[in-house]
Amino acid sequence: MNKLKGLNFIVLLVVLFGLASFLQDSKTLKEGLWRGVFAVPENEIPFLFEMKDNSVFLINGEDRFQAKNITYRNDSVFIPFDLYDAVLKCKMEGNQLQGKLVKTSGGKVVSEVLFKAEYGNPNRFPLSNEKPTISLAGTWDINIGEGAGAEKTVGNFSLKGSILTGSILTTTGDYRFLDGVAHGKKFELSAFGGSSPYLLKGEFTGDNSFTGEFVTPRKAIKIAGTRNAKAALPDAYNVTYLKQGFSTVAFSFPNLDGKKVSLTDEAYKGKVVIVTILGSWCPNCLDENKFLSGWYKENKNRGVEIIGLGFERKNDFESAQKSLTALKNRLGIDYQILFAGQSGTESASKALPQLNGISSFPTTIFIDKKGNVRKIHSGFSGPATGKFYEEFKTEFNALIDELVAEK
Numbered sequence: 537m538n539k540l541k542g543l544n545f546i547v548l549l550v551v552l553f554g555l556a557s558f559l560q561d562s563k564t565l566k567e568g569l570w571r572g573v574f575a576v577p578e579n580e581i582p583f584l585f586e587m588k589d590n591s592v593f594l595i596n597g598e599d600r601f602q603a604k605n606i607t608y609r610n611d612s613v614f615i616p617f618d619l620y621d622a623v624l625k626c627k628m629e630g631n632q633l634q635g636k637l638v639k640t641s642g643g644k645v646v647s648e649v650l651f652k653a654e655y656g657n658p659n660r661f662p663l664s665n666e667k668p669t670i671s672l673a674g675t676w677d678i679n680i681g682e683g684a685g686a687e688k689t690v691g692n693f694s695l696k697g698s699i700l701t702g703s704i705l706t707t708t709g710d711y712r713f714l715d716g717v718a719h720g721k722k723f724e725l726s727a728f729g730g731s732s733p734y735l736l737k738g739e740f741t742g743d744n745s746f747t748g749e750f751v752t753p754r755k756a757i758k759i760a761g762t763r764n765a766k767a768a769l770p771d772a773y774n775v776t777y778l779k780q781g782f783s784t785v786a787f788s789f790p791n792l793d794g795k796k797v798s799l800t801d802e803a804y805k806g807k808v809v810i811v812t813i814l815g816s817w818c819p820n821c822l823d824e825n826k827f828l829s830g831w832y833k834e835n836k837n838r839g840v841e842i843i844g845l846g847f848e849r850k851n852d853f854e855s856a857q858k859s860l861t862a863l864k865n866r867l868g869i870d871y872q873i874l875f876a877g878q879s880g881t882e883s884a885s886k887a888l889p890q891l892n893g894i895s896s897f898p899t900t901i902f903i904d905k906k907g908n909v910r911k912i913h914s915g916f917s918g919p920a921t922g923k924f925y926e927e928f929k930t931e932f933n934a935l936i937d938e939l940v941a942e943k
Contacts, residue, residue, distance in 0.1 A: 563608045563610075563628075565592075565606070565613060565628070566655050567587050567588055568586065568588075569584060569585075569586050569655075569656065569657070569658045570586070570587065570633070570654065570656075570657075571584055571657035571658070571659065571660065572584070572633070572652065572653035572728075573651060573652055573653070574637065574649050574650070574651045574728070575650045575651065575652075576649065576733075576751060576752070576753050579735060579756060580735075581726050581733040581734065581751060581753075582660050582661060582726050583660070583726060583727070583733060584658070584660050585653075590604075590606065591604050592615050594730060595715075596712065596714070596715050596729055597701040597713035597920065598701075598713065598919075599712070599713040599729065601729045603616060603618075605618070611627055611628050612625070612626065612627055613626045617731070618859075618862050619730065619816050619862060620639070621641060621817065621849065622639045622640075622730060623638055624636075624637055624651070625638055631654060631655035631656065632652065632654055633651075633652060633653040633654075634652045634653075635650075635651060635652075636648045636649060636651060637649045637733075641849055647753065649733070660715060660716065660717070660726065661724050664698070664719040664720075666719040667698060667720075668695065668718035668719060668720065668723070669720055669740075670743055671695050672695055672700060672718060672723050672746075673694055673695040674692075674765065675764060675765060675766075676690065676691040676761040676762060676764060677690065677762045677764045677767045678690065678759055678760070678761045678762075679759065679760050680757055680759050681757055681758065681759075689705060690704070690705045690767045691703070691704050691705075691761060691767075692921055692923065692924060693714075694922065698717050698718050698719060699716075699717060700714075700717060701714065701725075701920075702714055702725070702920070703918075703921045703922075704736070705769055705924060706915070707769055707770060707775070707896065707915060708895065708897070709820030709896060709915045709916055709918075710820065710917055710920060710924075711727065711920075712727060712820075712918060712920045713727055713729070713920040714727045714734070714736060715727060722737070722738070722739045722740075724736070724737040725737075733752070733753065734750070735749075735752075736748065736750055737749055738761065743763075744763035745760070745761065745763070746760070746761045747761075748760075748761075772914050772915055773912065773913055775895055775896075775912075775914035776891055776899055776912045776914050777891065777912060778890055778909055779889075779891065779892055782890040783907075783909065784799070784907050784908050785811070785901060785903075785909060786798075787845070787874075787876070787887065787888065789845065789876045790874060790875055791872050791873065791874050792864070792873055794853070794857075797843070797872055799811075799843075799903070803841065804843075806839070806905050807841050808839060808840045808841070808902075808904060808905060808939040809840075809841050809843065809903040810828070810841070810842045810900060811842075811844075811845060811901040811903065812825065812828060812842065812843070812898050812899075812901075813897060813898055813899040813900070813901075814844050814846055814847070814863075814873075814898050815846060815847050815848060815879050815897050816848060816860055816863040817848070818897045818898065820898060820916045820918060821897055821898045821916075822867070823918030823919065824898045824916040825844065825863070825869060825898075826867050827919075828842055829867045829868055829871075832870060832871055833868075833870060836870070836871075839940060840940065841871065842871035842872075843873075844874065846860045846863075846873055846874060846875050847877050847878060847883055847884050847887075847897070848877075848878065848879055850878065851877060851878035853875055860875065879897075881893070881894050881895055891912070895914055896914045898915070899912065899913070899914050899915075902936075902939065904939050910935075911935060
C-alpha cells in the first residue's frame with residue numbers, strides 16, 4: 537500500500553512538472569531573434585529585437601535598447617518601454633506575435649500602431665542578390681518635405697557590403713540609429729528604439745542625388761538628397777543665448793529627493809558647471825546623458841559638476857520622480873537631476889527667463905567658475921551620427937579643458 541502511494545506521488549510530480557513546463561513554454565517569448573513589422577499607410581516599417589534573459593533588446597545598428605518588466609497574461613504579452621510611455625501589446629500564436637504599439641500621455645492613449653512579428657528571421661529587410669551600384673556612404677544635404685517649407689537636414693551614412701547604417705541630423709537632434717540595406721540604385725533604412733518607428737527609403741537619380749520618402753506612423757514625406765562632403769547644420773552654439781543684461785541663468789528646483797537645488801549652492805561654487813535641459817521621453821536626451829554620465833565619472837574630480845533639468849510629461853513631482861529616476865538608473869547617472877516642469881520648449885523657456893528661449897531638447901549650458909554662462913549648445917548629435925558625434929566630443933572636451941584651466 538505504501539509503495540502504491542509512493543508511486544502515485546512520483547507520477548503526480550512528473551505530471552505537475554510537465555504541466556509547469558508546458559505552461560512556461562506557452563506563456564513566454566522564445567529566446568532569440570524576432571523580426572517585427574509596423575503597418576503604416578501604404579508602407580511597412582521593419583524592426584528587429586532579441587529576447588534574452590527575460591528582457592527584450594531592440595536592435596538598431598550598434599545600439600541595443602533594453603526593455604524589462606515583460607508581463608504575460610494567458611496568450612498575451614506586454615513589452616513596456618517605460619521612458620516613452622509606450623508598450624507593445626501582443627497576442628502569441630506559436631512563433632508569431634500580433635498586436636499594437638500603444639503610446640500614452642497623461643494616462644490617455646495618444647496613438648496606436650498595428651504590428652506583427654515572427655521568430656527566427658534575422659533579416660530586417662528582405663534579402664537581395666543585387667549588389668548596390670551607387671554608395672550612400674558619406675554626408676548628404678537632405679531636404680525633408682517640399683518647397684519653401686522643406687526642413688534642411690544632414691545625412692551621414694556608412695556602407696559595408698550591402699548593409700547600411702547612419703542617421704539624419706536636424707537642428708534639434710538626430711534620428712538616432714538607422715539600419716538597413718542597399719541594392720542596385722535603391723536603399724531602405726529603418727529604426728525603432730521604443731519611441732516612434734521610422735523608415736527612410738530612396739532611389740538614386742544620379743551618382744550624387746536621390747529622391748525618396750521619410751515614413752512615420754502618421755505620414756510619408758517626400759525627401760531629396762544631394763551628396764556634399766561639407767554638409768553641415770547651422771552653428772548649434774548660436775541658437776540659444778542670454779538676453780541683454782544677463783550674464784548667467786538662475787533656478788531653484790527640487791531634486792529626486794524633493795530637496796531644492798540651485799546654482800548658488802556651495803556644491804557648485806568655484807566650479808565649472810554643465811546644465812543640461814532634458815526629458816526622460818527624449819531619445820536625444822538619452823544619448824546625451826549616456827555620454828555625460830560616463831564622462832562625469834571620469835572627470836568629476838577636475839572641479840566640474842553637471843545638473844540635469846528634467847521637463848516631464850506631467851507637471852507632477854511624483855510622476856516626474858518616477859520617470860526621471862528610471863532614466864537615472866538606466867544610465868547610471870551620478871549627478872543631480874532636478875524636476876523643472878512640464879515637457880515642452882515653452883515651459884523650458886519660462887523656467888529659464890534669462891535666455892532668449894529654448895528651441896530643442898536637449899540644450900546644454902556651459903558655466904564657468906565665476907558663474908557666468910560661456911556657451912549654450914542646442915540639440916545633440918549622438919553616436920549614430922558618426923563623425924559629427926566625434927566632432928562634438930572634441931569640441932566639448934576642448935571647451936571644458938579651457939574652463940577648468942581658468943583661475
